Amino acid sequence: MADDPAPAPWAERLLTFIQQYPGVHLREIRRRLGIPIGTLDYHLYRMGRAGVITIQFQGGYKCCFPAVVPEIGGPIPEVDRKVLALLRLSAPRAILLHLYLEGPTAPAALGGILGTTGPNLSYYLHKLEEAKVVVREGIGPQRTVRLIEPKQVHRLLLQFPPLPETPVDRFLRFWSELHP
Numbered sequence: 001m002a003d004d005p006a007p008a009p010w011a012e013r014l015l016t017f018i019q020q021y022p023g024v025h026l027r028e029i030r031r032r033l034g035i036p037i038g039t040l041d042y043h044l045y046r047m048g049r050a051g052v053i054t055i056q057f058q059g060g061y062k063c064c065f066p067a068v069v070p071e072i073g074g075p076i077p078e079v080d081r082k083v084l085a086l087l088r089l090s091a092p093r094a095i096l097l098h099l100y101l102e103g104p105t106a107p108a109a110l111g112g113i114l115g116t117t118g119p120n121l122s123y124y125l126h127k128l129e130e131a132k133v134v135v136r137e138g139i140g141p142q143r144t145v146r147l148i149e150p151k152q153v154h155r156l157l158l159q160f161p162p163l164p165e166t167p168v169d170r171f172l173r174f175w176s177e178l179h180p
Contacts, residue, residue: 010039011047014029014040014043014044014047015047015052015066017032017033018065018066021088022066022076022081023064023084024064024088024163025061025085025089026061026062026063029064032163044064052067053065053066056081058085058086061085061089063084063085071159072159080156082132083133083152084160087157088163089124091114091120092124092128094114095110095124095128095134095145098110098113099145099147099153100153100154103146104137104146105144105146106143106145107121107136107143110125125145132148133147133149133152133153134146135148
């Protein structure tokens with residue numbers, strides 16, 4: 001009889017998911033994999049204690065990262081972890097993608113493009129500024145938001161692609177476009 005039983009199917013699926021999408025948030029893991037929350041917490045705890053993953057709180061979210069990424073030969077640097085955690089949220093990801101593709105943009109234009117409210121946009125811009133990913137420059141109508149390190153965003157998006165859109169995501173986007 002072995003001291004350590006074979007890993008549970010949930011643990012294997014969970015580890016594979018975290019390796020594929022580092023920075024993924026606990027709620028998103030639960031939603032995507034359908035793992036009961038108690039089972040999820042149990043396996044995250046065990047994998048964390050075993051040193052297979054690291055868990056850290058970023059902006060009120062519990063984010064999971066593989067302890068080692070073979071492609072980079074070690075752990076994901078802290079500065080990249082902050083950006084990855086933000087890229088796992090739809091609004092910050094949309095802001096970063098827009099700024100990467102279009103360049104510096106006025107905050108009012110960003111709000112219109114993203115279809116979000118001023119306070120919501122301000123909240124996410126503040127989070128992106130705290131992570132030192134964007135900077136707001138100028139005052140009044142000349143104010144713009146720009147990426148501090150566009151190459152970092154580009155590299156992370158190529159190395160760790162966003163989660164694929166689910167049918168529910170597509171339906172919600174479609175529904176919101178019908179009812180502005």
